Amino acid sequence: MANDRTNMVSLLDFGKWMGGTTSNILELGDGVTELTEDWGPDMAETQYVNMKTKSNTLNGYSFSTTVERQHMSDEAQEFIDTSFRKFPTGPDAETFYYRFYKTDAVAGGYKAIKLPVVAAPSSTGGGGGETLVSSLQLTGNGAVVDGTITITDGTYTFSEGTADAESAAFSARSKTTETTNKSNLS
Numbered sequence: 001m002a003n004d005r006t007n008m009v010s011l012l013d014f015g016k017w018m019g020g021t022t023s024n025i026l027e028l029g030d031g032v033t034e035l036t037e038d039w040g041p042d043m044a045e046t047q048y049v050n051m052k053t054k055s056n057t058l059n060g061y062s063f064s065t066t067v068e069r070q071h072m073s074d075e076a077q078e079f080i081d082t083s084f085r086k087f088p089t090g091p092d093a094e095t096f097y098y099r100f101y102k103t104d105a106v107a108g109g110y111k112a113i114k115l116p117v118v119a120a121p122s123s124t125g126g127g128g129g130e131t132l133v134s135s136l137q138l139t140g141n142g143a144v145v146d147g148t149i150t151i152t153d154g155t156y157t158f159s160e161g162t163a164d165a166e167s168a169a170f171s172a173r174s175k176t177t178e179t180t181n182k183s184n185l186s
Helices: 075-086
Strands: 008-013 025-027 032-034 041-046 055-061 064-070 094-106 109-125 133-140 145-152 155-160 177-179
Touching: 025 075, 025 155, 064 075, 075 109, 075 133, 094 145, 109 155
Parallel strands: none
Antiparallel strands: 008 025, 008 094, 032 064, 041 055, 064 133, 094 109, 109 133, 109 145, 145 155, 155 177
16 A cells, blocks of 8 residues: 555755754655656766667756745744745755655654755735745755754754665765754654
């Protein structure tokens, strides 16, 4: 049986956005009506005169997603509203996106990824009689980091490094940790 959409948990570090220095990782869940990751594979095709078919090389990925969120009275919305007043650019628009699947549980947490992103306020409004909606455009801004998300007392903590032996075969990174709050899972 296929898993439903609630299996994928997406998070954004609102605390490091708009010039902040302290992590405040919040779930992109309540009020979010659309969030689909597009990894935009960058493929290069080659076909020489002596080849009947093309060969392809995967050069990398170009992550992007639009987070569409109903206007809610919560901490995440306060950051989003501020972004529509400040319109951050340059380093102030940089932060981190995290994602894990609830089915990827490991001892004490979940296998997860961390991705540096540029977060830009994209649209806000809606039609007459409809719910007010705001959208953020997230665009990849560096390499994906493999790690683990733990949740303690409603606080998300990302630890860089591998969560299991399978991941260890292709990833050798040092341990770093980022902590913040607001989990709906604990």
